[in-house]
Amino acid sequence: MNELKKHVVDIQNEAFALVAKAKTETDLNEIEIRFLGRKSEFNALLKGLKDLSSEERQAVGPLVNAIKQEMIRSFAEARQKMKLASVDWEKDRLDVTAPGVKLPEGHLHILTQVQREIEDIFTSMGFDIASGPEIETEFYNFDALNTPAHHPARDMQDTFYIKSKDGQENLSLRSQTSAVQVRYMEQHTPPFRIIAPGRVFRNEATDTTHEHTFFQFEALMVGEDINVGNLKYVAQEFFSRFFKTEVKIRLRPSYFPFVEPGFEFDISCLSCGGEKGCSACRHNGWLELGGAGMVNQNVFVNAGYERNRYQGLAWGFGLERLAMMKYDIPDIRLFHSGDTRFLSQF
Amino acid sequence: MKYSYKWLQELSGTQKTAQELADFLTMRTFEVESVEEIGFDTENVIIGEVMELVKHPNADRLRVAQINVGSETLQIVCGAPNIEVGQKVPVAMVGAKLPGNFEIKESEIRDVTSYGMVCSQKELGLGGGHEGIFVLPEAAVSGDFLRDFLNDSDFLLDIKVLPDRAHDALSHVGMAREIVALEEGELDYDYESLVLPESESKAFTVSIQSEGLSKRYIGALIRDIEVKASPIWLQNRLKKLGIRSINNVVDVTNFVMLELGQPLHSFDWDIMAEREDGSKGVDVRFAEAGETAALLDGKTYTLSGEDIVIADGAGVLAVAGVMGGKDSGVTGETKSIFLEGAHFDSVSIRKTRTKLGIRTDASDRFEKDLDPNLAEKAMVRALELLAHIAKGSDVAIVDVYPDPFVSRVVPLPVGAAQKLLGIDISAEDIEKILPRLGCRVKRNEQDVLDVTVPTYRLDIDSAEDLIEEVGKMIGYDVVPVIAPKISLTGVTQDGVRLLQRKLQDSACANGFTEVLNYAFYSRQDAEATGMGDVSYLELANPMNPDQALMRASLLPHMLRNIRENLKHQKSLQLFESGNVYYASEFQAVHESQIFAGSIVLEKNDAESFFVLKGMLERMLHGIGIVSTYDTTESVGQYWHPTRTGDIFGVQGHDAIHIGRIGEIHPFVLEYFQIKKRVAYFELDYASLQKLVGVVKSFVPMNRYPEVLRDISIFVPATVRVKDIIDGINKKSQGLVLGVELFDQYFDEEKNMKSLAFHIHFGAMDRTLEGTEADALLEKITASLEKTLKVARRV
Known part of the structure; x- marks a missing residue:
């Protein structure tokens, strides 16, 4: 019995030795036929197993089968090796450091990106997005906002006017997104909360921080008991999410005809966190961002609401300033430059 | 306005340094824009x-x-x-x-x-x-x-006073009053004691044409005045605040304006002409249309019937509240002066100064309205000073004040301040705070505080105005951050905004970079792009002539973007999503949102149209719109006459026009100095909007194999690909699943186009036999030969 076992192992060893020496696939085929072919000694051995006693079969059978499997595997391995060796891989080598195929690369304008970011933050807080025309009537741009004709507050911003034809209503390019306020109020009943992003125009000379065409955002929230504390909350929540850092809000008294009380609002400096002593905030710890306030009751009345029925908060700021702060952009005029060297950075 | 720190300190008693005061005011009331040290500070x-x-x-x-x-x-x-x-x-x-x-x-x-x-x-x-x-x-x-x-050194505080407070805070006393209220201090100025003597003079008369012109006019005649240089202290104080010293009389009027905020004006009495009836005095009236006035700035102005003037028997002495006359002022020769302290209608002053283009310290104050009672305070103060430094005797005063302006009572419901500010504040707190501002507070039975507001605070006339004052006095930093209590409501999506986002994203994914351009361009751009005859909306006050027209197309600026960017790159893909504006006979203003894109290829720019078209098809398909294209006849404007077509969106059996695609006319490119072909498209949001949002239904996939056949033909140059495909589809018997052009060229010899198509035959319910497809192909080809004069290529 042991003799038989030894014989099988000898066959295996012989086959392995030949496989190791084989040079071509033909050599391998011949060896395979010789050792595993129908007429091979091994096959004969396998066939002879059935003539053995069941005890003997149990003793030798598994070994013979295992050796057969091993030989099959060794032939496959040897073939694979030969196939690999047959290809000149070096000839096919790529320089992976060479550039990829140049495909045109698209970019959303940085202001579009910022606007979307703002819209998404506000909509996640349940604000609707409202819009209005860029060419606006005097009513919505001024009168409805408590700034009638010959009101000195009209001087606070220089407005572009459209040449009017006879008998036509005076039209201007809206100088603030607040123009959307009364338009929206006329169509809706509080409580509501909206933002109105959009393009506004001011007839003023341009420099690194001033543009005659820019984007603004207006946030308006009206209900029965909206208060100044809520204004602080909404602003703080928004700016903290936008700048991805905890931001504090500071309100300073100011005046805009459409709010009472009115504020300038500052946020704690993003570089030094409100601690004095950094150049970004000119060493006062705060960054001036925009105007805000509680909606003037006259605005509600102009929109057809009952006086003193509602309270509302409103605030607005320039998108460019926000983008400039967040992305370190030094000159506001770049936004409208159309220069791809700027646009493709974002 | 610039304020002297020392002067404010004298009046308010503040212990703060100039910088501390500036920070304090900025946080609590008015923004201080700068602090500048001035005065004699030379060492050695x-x-x-x-x-x-x-x-x-x-x-x-x-x-x-x-x-x-x-x-x-x-x-x-x-x-x-x-x-x-x-x-x-x-x-x-x-x-x-x-x-x-x-x-x-x-x-x-x-x-x-x-x-x-x-x-x-x-x-x-x-x-x-x-x-x-x-x-x-x-x-x-x-x-x-x-x-x-x-001891002359001082600081100038440049304090920004917004229009609502110009009537009181554009003065040192007004600003000091604010400081005192905030610091709970005491004003060192006896404002209340500045009261005119009762006696009314008959030495001259003042007539006010109508009440609307002036609520109050006080005139004072002072004889034997000594006009000379002002004392040094007065000169220095004015100089410090940027006002040139003229003589003691003029200097006093300016000083009083800086102190109290009321502009005064002095005339040379002896120059003033008698009226026709022999009386003397001044008339406050509207100018006659065309009446002229030679003013202090050396210019002569023609007035209209809306301008208020101060006149004597001979004509205009001054344009009221704006500027005095060239010849009526006080000079070294003057013996007697007529001093004016008045209120003028703010709207008229504003109109007049805007129209005449004159802005003075006086007009800045009058146009924002003043308390008529301030005129009296200022007049008394000026007389006091003049008596001191210019002598004078025999003072005669006339005060025309038919309808005295008295303190108003503004009701402030208890609890309103708390509700608006979001802080705990009791009625008792308010009863303590408001008197600091000169208000008197009385609680009535209805739990409302009746607040009597001093006349010098014209801005306070509603409960909110009072609450704002309360807020300032407390300081807004004590207001807590409070999350609003609001009902849960869903956010509604704005369709156009959503569409814009999708288009922008799609364009971006296709390699387009977004630009934002100005909303205006020049008349020259309009002409050069063939859009000279558009009914433009024109700016009445453009920044410059290059920006006078509201843009009716996104193209001109985009071409300029292309020209500039081609200086540093060889190919370009841009898009813009923005508004165009124009008028029509039906509507004064059209404001429509447009999506435009353009492409410039580095090589083979004759292909740019098809590259752009392919991208556009993909972009539109990406937002659920299947597009078709058709030749546009007589395109005009900036479009290439023979390389432009219309874009349609398919909706059921209809095709809705959504825009245009084509090359830009070479002459237009020449104007913009662009040497490459530019392909461009425009889509109209309003039309696109009709196509999106349709919910799609599933179409089963074809389970049976297709039979693919090719057809190669020569067609006359005028026959278009669309005509052939339409011709094939017409004869398809429902068995043509798709037609694809795979080869085309122009055969010069035959003067015909050569086109080759793959036709996918198939049936949805069975396996189509090859022979059936061949028979159908034959029928189709025969039909094309007949209807479109095509020839088979062998």
């Missing part, structure tokens, strides 16, 4: 006593002085005629830097060494006009710094 100018004076040995006009400056005695050469032994004088020591960056050095003056300079006021920057050296009072101590002796 020391008080000295002239001990000895001898004639300069080599110069007749010079003298050599020995001056004791405390620790030593200096030899100084001096040319001033008024120097005398025993005088106390300012000495600029060697090393001192005088205004104008003039540095004092040791010098030889005609062989005599001079160790410094004895200075005049002018040389020290203390105001000019005085000849000779600045002789100091006896009390001055040799060796002391002149700076300490004069």
Whole structure:
């Protein structure tokens, strides 16, 4: 019995030795036929197993089968090796450091990106997005906002006017997104909360921080008991999410005809966190961002609401300033430059 | 306005430094834009006593002085005629830097060494006009710094007062009142005691044409006045605040304006002409249309019937509240003056000054309205000062004030402040706070505080105005951050905004970069792009002529973007999503949103149309729109006449026009100096909007194999691909699943186009036999031969 076992192992060893020496696939085929072919000694051995006693079969059978499997595997391995060796891989080598195929690369304008970011933050807080025309009537741009004709507050911003034809209503390019306020109020009943992003125009000379065409955002929230504390909350929540850092809000008294009380609002400096002593905030710890306030009751009345029925908060700021702060952009005029060297950075 | 820190300090008693005060005001009430140190602050100018004076040995006009400056005695050469032994004088020591960056050095003056300079006021920057050296009072101590002796240094605070508070805060008393209210201090100014004497003069009359022009007019006639230079303190105070000293009378009017905020005006009484009836005085009236006025600025203005003037029997003395007349003012010759302290209608003043293009300190105040009671305060204060520094006698006063303006009572419901500000504040707190602002508070039975507001606070007339004041007095930093309590409501999506986002994203994914351009362009751009005859909306006040028209197309700016960017890159894909504007006979303003894109290829720019078209098809498909294209006849404007087509969106069996695609006309490109072909498309949001949002239904996939056949044909040059495909589809019997052009060229010899198509045959319910497809193909080809004159290519 042991003799038989030894014989099988000898066959295996012989086959392995030949496989190791084989040079071509033909050599391998011949060896395979010789050792595993129908007429091979091994096959004969396998066939002879059935003539053995069941005890003997149990003793030798598994070994013979295992050796057969091993030989099959060794032939496959040897073939694979030969196939690999047959290809000149070096000839096919790529320089992976060479550039990829140049495909045109698209970019959303940085202001579009910022606007979307703002819209998404506000909509996640349940604000609707409202819009209005860029060419606006005097009513919505001024009168409805408590700034009638010959009101000195009209001087606070220089407005572009459209040449009017006879008998036509005076039209201007809206100088603030607040123009959307009364338009929206006329169509809706509080409580509501909206933002109105959009393009506004001011007839003023341009420099690194001033543009005659820019984007603004207006946030308006009206209900029965909206208060100044809520204004602080909404602003703080928004700016903290936008700048991805905890931001504090500071309100300073100011005046805009459409709010009472009115504020300038500052946020704690993003570089030094409100601690004095950094150049970004000119060493006062705060960054001036925009105007805000509680909606003037006259605005509600102009929109057809009952006086003193509602309270509302409103605030607005320039998108460019926000983008400039967040992305370190030094000159506001770049936004409208159309220069791809700027646009493709974002 | 610029304020003197010292003056504010005198009035308010604040203990804060200038910078502290600036920060405090900024946080609590008015924004302080700058703090600037001014006044005499030169180091190394020391008080000295002239001990000895001898004639300069080599110069007749010079003298050599020995001056004791405390620790030593200096030899100084001096040319001033008024120097005398025993005088106390300012000495600029060697090393001192005088205004104008003039540095004092040791010098030889005609062989005599001079160790410094004895200075005049002018040389020290203390105001000019005085000849000779600045002789100091006896009390001055040799060796002391002149700076300490004069105690003249100050800070200018530039404080931004917004229009709502111009009526009271554009003055030192007004600003001091605000400081006092915030600091709970006490104003050192007896405002209430400034009251006109009862007696009414008959020496002249004042007539106001109608009540709307002026609520109050006070005139004062002062005889025997001594018009001369103002005392130094007055000159310095005005100078510090940027006002040139004229003479004591004019200076007093300016001083009172800075102090109280009320502009006053003085006329030369003797120049004023009698009226026709022999009476004398002033008439406050509207100008006659076309009436002219020669004003102080040396210009003559033509007035209209809307302008308020101050007139005498002969004509206009001044444009009320704006500027005085050239010849009616007070001069050195003036013996008697007529002083005006008045209220004028703010809207009229504003209209007049805007129309005349004149802006003065006076008009800035009058146009924002003033408390008519302030005129009285200012008049009394001015008379007081004039009596002191310009003498005068026989003062006659007329006060026309038919309808006195009295304090208003503004109701403030208890609890309203708490509700609006979001802080805990009781009625008792408010009853303590508001009196700091000069208000009187009385709680009535209905739990409302009746707040009596002083007339100098014109801005307070509603509960919110009072709450704002309360907020300021408390400081907004105490307001807590409070999450609003709101009902849960869903967010509604704006369809156009959503569409815009999708288009932008799709364009971006296809390699387009977004630009944002101005909403205006020039007439020249309009003409050059064939859009000269658009009914434009024009700006009445453009920044410059290049930006006078509201854009009716996104193209001109985009071409400029292309030209500029081609300077640093070879190919380009841009898009913009924005509004265009125009008028029509039906509507004064059309404002429509457009999505436009363009492409410039580096090579093979003749292909740019098809590259762009392919991208556009993909972009539109990406937002659920299947697009078709058709030739546009007589395109016009900036489009290439034979390389432009219309874009349609398929909706069921209809095709909705959504825009246009084509190359830009070469002449237009020439104007913009672009040397490559530019392909461009425009889509109209309003039309796209009709196509999106349709919910798609599932279409089952074809389970049976397709039969693919090719057809190669010659077609006349005028026959288009669309015509062939339409022709194939017409004969398809429902068995053509798709047609694809895979080859085309122009055969010059035959003068025909060669086209080759793959046709996918198939049936949805069975396996189509090859023979069936061949038979159908034959029918199709025969039909094309017949209807479109095509020839089979063999």
